[in-house]
Amino acid sequence: MPTVRVLPAGDVLDVEAGESLMAAARRQGWRWPTICGGNGECGTCWMVVEQGAEHGSAVEAAERATLAKGMKADEPRARLACQIKVSGPMVVTRRSVKAPTREGITA
C-alpha cells in the first residue's frame, strides 16, 4: 500500500488503490482542509508535491481549472488532495493538515 508523508508535520498516511488522498485521510481520521467536501471545486485541499510526483494520477482538466483560479496557480507542483490518486511513495507539504494522533483529534 503506498504511503504519503505530509510535511511539515511529517505524519504518514496509507493510501489504498483507487482512493483519493483526501479520501484516505478522512478514512484514517485526519483533517484535511476542504470547503466543497472533496469535489474539486474549491481548491482548498491544495498541497505541494515534494517527491514522488510520478506516482500521482494525471492532472485532469477540472483539477487544472480549479488550481488556476486559486492562490497556488503559479506553483507547478501543486495538486488537489481530493483529486490525486497515489500509486507509490510520495512526500507532500501542507501545513493545515492534522493527523489524528497529533492534538488528540479522533475520527
Added chain:
Amino acid sequence: MQDLEVLVAVTEESRDQAQLGKARRPPAPATLIDPQRYTSPEFARLEFERLWSRTWQLACLDSDIPNPGDFSEYVIGDWSILVLRAADGSLRAFHNVCAHRGRRIKTGCGTSDALQCPYHLWTWDLDGNLTHVPERQTFCEFADADAALQPVLVDQWQHWIFVNLDRNAEPLMDYLGELPEILAPYRFDRQYKWSSRSTRVKGNWKAMVDAFNEAYHARGIHPESLTFINYTDYDVRLLGDHSMMVIPFGMPDVESVPTVPDYQEMMDAMEWSFAAFGEDTALVDFLRMCHLEPGQELRELMVPLMRGGMAQSNIDVDALDDSQLVDDWHFYFFPNVVINNFSFGYWLFRFLPDACDPNYSTVDMWYFHRVPDTLETLPPPEPHVVIPQGETCGAVMDQDLGNVPIQQAGLRSPAVPGLRLSSLEARIVHMHDVLDRYLTGD
C-alpha cells in the same frame, strides 16, 4: 416573456425588509426574483427609460478635472454627458451632443478652453453658450439659446462628482442620505486614485452588483480568504436606497472552514488576496513575525499593528473604531457603485449597463489610498487603463469576473425558477425593491 407589470412586482414582504434596525440582517424573502430582470431587453429598456434617466450617478472624480477647461465624458447607455470645470472653477455638465448634426462633441477626457465639435467646428464656451457657427449666414436664422448645450444636474460629495439627467431630481445630499455621515471618518478628501481600470464583462450590470453585495459567494468563489475573513457572520444594514455590510477580517469563517487554519497559511492567503488587488502587504510581513495564543483571534494582533503602522505613516485614524480599522465596511450606492472600504483606502467598482445588450456590462475599478497627513498636495490620479475582455484584472477579481458570465448564461435558461435569496443576500432583495420604485414611477 412575462408581462412587465409582473416582472417589476416584488411582494410587500420584501418591502418590509427595508425597515432596518431590529435585526442584524433583514430576513430572507419568501418570494423569488424573476431571472428575466437580468436578461430581458424590454426590462433593460425600461431601466434606461425610468432609472438611468433620473437617478444620481457617479460620473468622475474632482481630481479627474482639477483645472478650468478640464472635461470628462460619462457614458450611460446612449447618453453621453460632458462633465467639466468652468472658468470660475465651478462644475458644469452638459449633454455631449452637437446641436448641428448630433455628433458627440468630445470623447474621453482632456482639456479645452472651448467645446468645439470636430465635424463642422461649431463651438461653445465652457458655460454651454454657442459662440461660433462657421458660415452661419447659410443657415435659416436661429437664436443662440436654441443651440446652447443642454445642461445636466451636477453636484459633488467628497471627491466624487455625480450627474443626474432629471432636472427635477432630489438634491444629491438627500439622495445620499446617511452615507456621508457614516463615511466621514474615512477622509475621502485625503485619498487618491492610484489605479483606474475597466473591462467589459458578459453579465448584466445587476448580476455584477449582486456579486459584490453579498459575501455568501466567498466559499465557492474566494475559498482561500475564508481562513482570515468571516464571510458568514456579517451585519447588513439598509440605508434608504443604499445599503452596507460589515465583513469581519482577522477571523476565519468558522461556518465553512472545518479546522483552525495554520497561522502561516492564513498569512499566505492574506498576502495573496491583498496582492491580487495590488495592495501593499507590509502588514502581513509584520503579522508573520507574531503568533496566535490559543483562543486568540488574528484581529487582536491586527488592531495594534495597523494603528501603529498608520501612525508611523502619518495617517491619523483616531476617528476609526477597531472595526472600521480592520474590517471591510462595504457600501452600495444605488444603483451601480459599490466600495470595499478599509482604513488604508478603498476599492470602488462601478457597473455600467451595455447600451444594446442586457447580457453585457462594463466594470470600472478605481483603487484609492489614504495619503500621509503631512502631504499637502495629493498625487494626481493614475491614467485609466482599459483591459480587454477576458484578460486578467487581478486574481481575486478574475474569480468574480470568471463566474458572472457563467451565471448570466444560466439565467437565460427558461428552467431557472427564480432567484431564491437568503438573509445574507438581503441587499440584493433591497436593490430590486428600490429599482421597482423607479420602474413603477412611485
